[in-house]
Amino acid sequence: VDALKGCQILFCLAIGGPSAAKLVAAKIHPIKVAEPQSIPQVLLRTQMMLRTCPPPWLRKVLARAGIAEKKPSFEDED
DSSP states (O other), X not given: OGGGTTOXXXXXXXXXXXXXXXXXXXXXXXXXXXXXXXXXXXXXXXXXXXXXXXXXXXXXXXXHTTSSOOOOOGGGOO
């Protein structure tokens, strides 16, 4: 986990529960893929995810980085 500091996403072929939990605790989101993919394929997949509908965990990462606005929650309403 220390070697991955600064990463937000880790694409992997397989990962066990305890390892995934350690990554999530370090704010690194593991994404399992079915088969090996080239870097351009992974980048394209990530770009599409960002352009269309990023999952909630990714929206939080983007908001923390100041790249995207946080979506208002029900608690934010007057």
